[in-house]
Amino acid sequence: MTVACIGAGVIGGGWAAYFLARGFDVAAWDPAPDAEARLRRTVDAAWPALTELGLDEGADRSRLRVAGSLAEACAGAAFVQESAPEDLALKRAVLADLVAATADDAIVASSTSGFPMGEMATSAADPSRLVVGHPFNPPYLIPLVEVVGGPRTDPAVTRRAADFYRGIGKSVIEMDRELPGFVANRLQEALWREALHMVANDEATVEQIDAAITEGPGLRWPVHGPCLTFHLAGGEGGMAHMLDHFGPSLLAPWTRLAAPELTGELRDAMVTGTAAEADTRDFPTLVAERDRAVIAIRRAVETARRASP
Structure with missing residues (x-):
């Protein structure tokens, strides 16, 4: 073929x-x-x-x-x-x-x-x-x-x-129907826009934002997506308890989904912050580093699933 x-x-x-x-x-x-x-x-x-x-x-x-x-x-x-x-x-x-x-x-x-x-x-x-x-x-x-x-x-x-x-x-x-951006990109885009807001407002650095994911929820997502992760956050009561307990926090101003204006200042902050985080690692080095990490994560998740009772 x-x-x-x-x-x-x-x-x-x-x-x-x-x-x-x-x-x-x-x-x-x-x-x-x-x-x-x-x-x-x-x-x-x-x-x-x-x-x-x-x-x-x-x-x-x-x-x-x-x-x-x-x-x-x-x-x-x-x-x-x-x-x-x-x-x-x-x-x-x-x-x-x-x-x-x-x-x-x-x-x-x-x-x-x-x-x-x-x-x-x-x-x-x-x-x-x-x-x-x-x-x-x-x-x-x-x-x-x-x-x-x-x-x-x-x-x-x-x-x-x-x-x-x-x-x-x-x-x-x-997918059952058309949706602009599809599923994963819409989820990814929401996270990306909030990151831009935080950098634009000088609330967090590029490095802090990336570490917040790689050292936090990102370690759970290869095993369970965000929904199942929140289900487990409810303890034995599961998603129902989580929503009953934490539902009011949805009204808190924890996120801003409207995209910020991509000003020259914001663009420069993203470029400079990313360069600082990359430090001495050039593009080929970062690609090889990413590939090794993704392979290791995928294999670890597969091993854990096979070992589940």
């Missing part, structure tokens, strides 16, 4: 590496003049982590082919992963081209981080084969994929896409 990856940036390159690790032939296309070099660097950088997690039979980086055009990349592909930049007009044009360039039974999935398929499929001659397959960065390492169709997507296509992702080892949220 051939998978086509359209767009070879950070997300598209991560997808290409993951599909190769699952034993597929991968045909990629990106209009940037340096796309092939960047893509092969991304695949090479991801391969040690993918090897440690386990390669499928037939996994081989030599099965990556960089095509000269979108149509060439799609020729013979049964599944297409589109990872073009987050520009609605561009997404509409690319998805229309992909529908025209693929076989009638090929699935075209978009890596969009927020656009509903109903907004992106407006120019496609046949939107029934278009579905969102939203990954998390880096796609070769983070298992989550959010799958949702648009109003004109064939429900059978949505199910096939979800089954495809599950079959290659992804953890799939198959």
Whole structure:
């Protein structure tokens, strides 16, 4: 089976590496003049982590082919992963081209981080084969994929896409309806906006905010999500007791969900704070550090679950 990856940036390159690790032939296309070099660097950088997690039979980086055009990349592909930049007009044009360039039974999935398929499929001659397959960065390492169709997507296509992702080892949220930003990004965005508020108001530093998660609730979330974590916070009474006891605190001004104005001052504070936290660690060092940590966390959680009575 051939998978086509359209767009070879950070997300598209991560997808290409993951599909190769699952034993597929991968045909990629990106209009940037340096796309092939960047893509092969991304695949090479991801391969040690993918090897440690386990390669499928037939996994081989030599099965990556960089095509000269979108149509060439799609020729013979049964599944297409589109990872073009987050520009609605561009997404509409690319998805229309992909529908025209693929076989009638090929699935075209978009890596969009927020656009509903109903907004992106407006120019496609046949939107029934278009579905969102939203990954998390880096796609070769983070298992989550959010799958949702648009109003004109064939429900059978949505199910096939979800089954495809599950079959290659992804953890799939198959959404019942379109929601801008999907599920995980909306949760992530709420936390991100509150962090920006705290920095903008000089209430906390970038380093303090990151430590508050990595040394606090972030250590619990790989095992239990926020809802089950709060359920356990209620003791034997569970979520009901937690809500009865702590419900009034929801009225307290603990969070501000409206986004702050991204002023030059706030931007500079975020950039400077992040640089200070990174200290002497450059980008490749931080990527390798992250990959090792995520692998260790995932394995630890799997071991704990297997040991549960």
